[in-house]
Amino acid sequence: MKPISMLFIAICLSTNAYAQTDSAIKIQKKMKLNAGIITTKLAASKAFYTDVLGFGVTFENDFYLLLHTPGRTSEISFLLPDHPSQQALFHKPFQGQGMYLTIEVEDVDEIYQEIRNKGIDIKIALRDEPWGDRHFAIEDPNGVGIDIVKYSPDNK
The missing domain is CATH 1.20.5 (Single alpha-helices involved in coiled-coils or other helix-helix interfaces)
Structure with a gap:
């Protein structure tokens, strides 16, 4: 050649x-993740995420709820199962296992104390991990584990 x-x-x-x-x-650059949970527990989910974690309501109707984190950096949605407006793929309800969310916070100790003061059941007590993270975990009304963490600057 x-x-x-x-x-x-x-x-x-x-x-x-x-x-x-x-x-x-x-x-x-154009991607944004919004986790969604198909559940009959729209009201309980709304109360938990707004009252316990300080989320706001972005949108709500009789079959769908969209919530945002403080600062609106992330969202989570909840959808009634078997709703006729949705395709079959989005009909089956979440079974309460095999999913978790991680919420990164600046002051995990403060959030831990606030959640304890609200009487929320702590599933994993506040702890330091060998890799440097400090975290604790709670569970939402749908059975979703929520890991609330302050990442170590060395491990981010």
């Missing part, structure tokens, strides 16, 4: 690789 042909192929390949990398970066 002639050197000019090899150079042309190398340029094309590197341009294509750059385009794929650039495309992936653009997609990532």
Whole structure:
């Protein structure tokens, strides 16, 4: 193969690789995660997340509830099972196992005390982990474990 042909192929390949990398970066910048739980416990979920964790209501109707964290950096939604407005994929209710949420906070000790003062059952007591994180865990009305953590700066 002639050197000019090899150079042309190398340029094309590197341009294509750059385009794929650039495309992936653009997609990532536009991504936002909203976890959703299909449950009959809309009212209990709303009360728990707003009263215990200080979430706000973004949107609510008779079959769907969208809540946001303080500062509106994240959202979680709740959907009634078997609702006729939804496709079959979103009909089956969550069975209360195999899911957890992590909420990162600045002062885990303060949040721990506030939640204890509200009489919420602490599932994992406040503790320091060998890797540096400090955290505790509670459970929402749907059986979802919620790990409330202050990450160690060295492990983030």
